[in-house]
Amino acid sequence: MSIPVIVAIDGPSGTGKSSTSRAVAARLGLSYLDTGAQYRAITWWMLSNGVDVNDPLAIADQAGKPAIVAGTDPAAPAITVDGVDASGPIRTQEVTAAVSAVSAVPEVRTRMVEIQRAAAASAPAGIVVEGRDIGTTVLPDATVKIFLTASPEVRAARRSGELKGAQSVADTQAALIRRDAADSGRTTSPLAKADDAVEVDTSELSLEQVVEQVVALVGEKRAAR
Numbered sequence: 371m372s373i374p375v376i377v378a379i380d381g382p383s384g385t386g387k388s389s390t391s392r393a394v395a396a397r398l399g400l401s402y403l404d405t406g407a408q409y410r411a412i413t414w415w416m417l418s419n420g421v422d423v424n425d426p427l428a429i430a431d432q433a434g435k436p437a438i439v440a441g442t443d444p445a446a447p448a449i450t451v452d453g454v455d456a457s458g459p460i461r462t463q464e465v466t467a468a469v470s471a472v473s474a475v476p477e478v479r480t481r482m483v484e485i486q487r488a489a490a491a492s493a494p495a496g497i498v499v500e501g502r503d504i505g506t507t508v509l510p511d512a513t514v515k516i517f518l519t520a521s522p523e524v525r526a527a528r529r530s531g532e533l534k535g536a537q538s539v540a541d542t543q544a545a546l547i548r549r550d551a552a553d554s555g556r557t558t559s560p561l562a563k564a565d566d567a568v569e570v571d572t573s574e575l576s577l578e579q580v581v582e583q584v585v586a587l588v589g590e591k592r593a594a595r
């Protein structure tokens with residue numbers, strides 16, 4: 371058996387983290403973990419249970435309550451909260467608007483990071499983990515670290531394509547920029563590129579080209595060890 375490979379993929383919203391991570395994991399036979407889905411899931415629980423998402427003390431107090439379980443099959447990403455499928459509700463604009471505030475609370479992060487490290491440690495062949503602080507904080511010893519970027523215009527166009535006109539491209543771009551600022555500016559493990567991460571600007575690349583680059587980097591690291 372070869373040593374498990376750990377791939378950390380970080381970056382702001384709409385840069386292609388989820389699509390790239392799933393495709394790389396599927397191609398290399400690795401597990402896959404979407405940590406953003408976990409932060410969205412705990413945010414959904416807070417909103418559903420009447421917790422004031424602008425009150426960090428209230429969030430901290432409740433952070434230990436919901437059971438968040440994320441699947442690790444790249445072919446069928448799954449997320450449940452207290453056993454209930456949360457894959458639809460975590461993508462609503464209400465959750466998107468509240469997730470940065472909830473995920474800035476240290477007690478929330480401590481819990482999520484524990485679950486994320488356990489998933490990485492138990493993946494038989496290795497795992498691709500995507501998020502904001504994977505290379506810096508969650509898995510600082512990852513085999514390969516990637517930091518994806520793209521221009522705000524490209525990211526907003528990609529996101530509004532998914533929202534199917536529910537929000538204008540200009541509003542989507544403004545919301546992305548607000549979330550970037552909140553995620554990069556928080557005190558506990560902000561969105562940041564690790565010093566040893568490879569930065570890939572995906573603005574002008576197809577998904578296939580990004581996947582190829584990441585797969586090639588993993589191959590190089592494997593060959594070197």
Ligand SMILES: Nc1ncnc2c1ncn2[C@@H]1O[C@H](COP(=O)(O)OP(=O)(O)O)[C@@H](O)[C@H]1O
Nearest residue numbers: 382383384385386387388389528572575576577
């Ligand atoms: N390199 C790319 N070129 C064009 N579209 C892309 C590319 N990467 C991702 N996408 C599309 O952009 C949208 C956002 O991608 P996603 O992987 O969800 O980004 P993130 O996880 O960083 O928010 C999706 O609709 C996806 O299909």
Ligand SMILES: Nc1ccn([C@H]2C[C@H](O)[C@@H](COP(=O)(O)OP(=O)(O)O)O2)c(=O)n1
Nearest residue numbers: 383384405406407409469473501502503553
């Ligand atoms: N490792 C992570 C992953 C996500 N988060 C927070 C910050 C992000 O704005 C939200 C949502 O992340 P998600 O990856 O689902 O966001 P997008 O799909 O890129 O819009 O969660 C985090 O704080 N740390």
